Amino acid sequence: QVQLVESGGGLVQAGGSLRLSCTASGRTFSDYAMGWFRQAPGKEREFVGAISRRGGSTYYADSVKGRFTISRDNAKNTVYLQMNSMTIEDTAIYYCAAKRLIYSSHPDEYDYWGQGTQVTVSS
Secondary structure: OOEEEEEOOEEEEOOOOEEEEEEEEOOOHHHEEEEEEEEOOOOOOEEEEEEOOOOOOEEEOOOOOOOEEEEEEOOOOEEEEEEOOOOHHHOEEEEEEEEEOOOOOOHHHOOEEOOOEEEEEEO
16 A cells, blocks of 8 residues: 655645645555646546656646656655646646556556645636
8 A cells, every 4th residue: 555645735826836745655655656637626637747666757748848847756755746837727636646667647547646735826
């Protein structure tokens, strides 16, 4: 089992920045690729980005490419989502997820999920 806990959500103005953290416990963190997803009210869960097990490779949705950056610190069992130039469309609950071996953009392929953290962008 892997337990994931997100933090860092909150209210930010459009154009601002926010950094989310996701801390893992339970299994060897570096065995897992990590993904970030989000879900806005009335919408399906959406892929945001992912990072490989050792952090050498990342992959982003087109909607956040160039604005969001994922990184990880395996010594701290933590993955980060740095969000810059935020827009109202970024408002959602953000989830981190863990998947063994290779990352994916498909939520069904992830094994473990955090409880989510709310991010609200105001105009």
